[in-house]
Amino acid sequence: MPRPPPAATGGAKNHQPIGRPTSASMSGGGPTDPDLIQRKIAEAKARLASNTSIPSQPRATAKGIYVPDEKGRVATPQVGLDESGGIDLQAMLSSIPKREVATAKANQRQKKDTTPSVKARFDKSKNPYLEDSAEAKSLLPMKRKARQLKFVQPGKYIEKANKERKHAQLEKLKQEIAQNVRKAGMETELDISDKTLKKEIGPPAEWWDAPFLPNKAYTDLDEAPVKPEDLDQLVTLYVHHPIPIRPPNEQNSAPVARSLMLTKKERKKLRRQRRQETQKEKQDKIRLGLLPPDPPKVKISNLMQVLGQEAIQDPTKIEARVRKEMEQRQRQHELTNEQRKLTPEERRQKIMNKLAEDKKQSNEVAVFKVKNCAHPKHRYKIEKNAQQYQLTGIVVVHEKCHLVIVEGGPKSIKAYKKLMLRRIDWNDMPTPKNENNGSTTFTMMDIDRFNTEGEENKCYLVWEGQVKTRAFRKFTWRAFESEKMAREELSKWNVEHYWDAAVAAKDEDLAARQPEL
DSSP states (O other), X not given: OOOOOOOOOSSGGGOOOOSSOOHHHHSSSSOOHHHHHHHHHHHHHHHHHHOOSOSSOOEEOSSOEEOBOTTSXXXXXXXXXXXXXXXXXXXHHHTSOOOOOOOHHHHHOOOOOOSOOHHHHTOTTTOTTOOOSHHHHHTSOOOOOOOOOOOOOTTHHHHHHHHHHHHHHHHHHHHHHHHHHHHHTOHHHHOOSHHHHSOOOOXXXXXXXXXXXXXSSTHHXXXXXXXXXXXXXXXXXXXOOOOOOOOGXXXXXXXXXXXXXXXXXXXXXXXXHHHHHHHHHHHHHHHHTSSOOOOOOOOSTTHHHHHTHHHHHOHHHHHHHHHHHHHHHHHHHHHHHHHHSOOHHHHHHHHHXXXXXXXXXXXXXXXXXXSOOOSHHHHHHHHHHHHHTTOEEEEXXXXXXXXXXXXXXXXXXXXXXXXXXXXXXXXXXXXXXXTTTOOOOOSSSOHHHHOOTTOOOOEEEEEEEEESSOSOSSEEEEEOSSHHHHHHHHHTTTOHHHHHHHHHSOHHHHHHTOOOO
């Protein structure tokens, strides 16, 4: 059933479109279509004219009727008319919106931007709070330039891959060389990397000086020197000893193996265990038949227990045989001990080897000051012991000071100190004689040099310590008349400071700090 048309109102929006013919008009008994249309138009015009709310009248053009709204704005044409006043069906069809399809033009069509543009926000006329500065202008969006196509040159990535392969081969070769050097123990000699050549820059101030400086830098000393009154809270009676660090040249040196000091009881226990192991090995060889069994060890005390009936039949003969075996075992024991002893040549060589090993440990120096050491008896002991301990040095004889300088290993210097400070009796100076002609002559100086006028002749240790290298090649003896000549002689070996220390030191001070031997 067809829907009835809505009731006519005063607005132009509720009119009924008259573009389609009704069923009544299509029947043959009613009026013609143009007449019906003209009548409908007249009725619509009458309704519009009777509406007083619209200030202006509708305006008809060739393309249709334009009806103004309440605010006077002209709406879109509602009915299309042709030149004769009839309905323009072609115009009505063209006013129907078409459905958009995906075409190239539709993709290129720009949509209307409803959001405010970026430039409008940076426009000072529209934005009164905008700053007129270079920083504000830098915030304006820049137009992006189109990038050009960049094509990869042929062979670019092949060359890059070849460089990476060469670099990998070089690194592998370096690692192999480093491993070979490390095995040979030469890593410190061949280490010429940037880290070893470039030294690190030191701190502006050392940590022990930093508390005394206001800005923690040594430049404060030039600007404002530190006053002693300000250091009362920092300087105390406590002394900080830094941890000693071994020099780089001694890192690869093997540590000196020191023998463990054992007590007498421990040494006996080790000897007993060592002899038990040797005896056990011998017994095992006898069981296996590798060695013949030892004959029975018969003594007078166990004669009857070992021989038994044989000793009862002829005790005198058995006793003589046992005593003979006992003497033979004693001789064999003494012969074995003699064979085990070192010959004089081997004994001297053993001592020389010990002294050579002692010299390799460190270079020790000892400086002695003697009131008078020019006596031949004292000179012989000083020179002979220096040769035996393989010591180098010099003896300077002068009226003001007799100086003895010796260099050698730790054990040699220790033994020589005992000689100079304890073993030699410096007051025992008999009158030297020449055995060739029986006359009383002095081999070095006259008798006035030996006389001390009742004073006690004594030796003092001035200084002892370690040095990097030895200054002398052998042990020599020199006598000088002047102090200047003695000091110049010592300056040839750069040891004149020993002379200065010995001359400046007083006997009372030296006696107070002598070591206990």
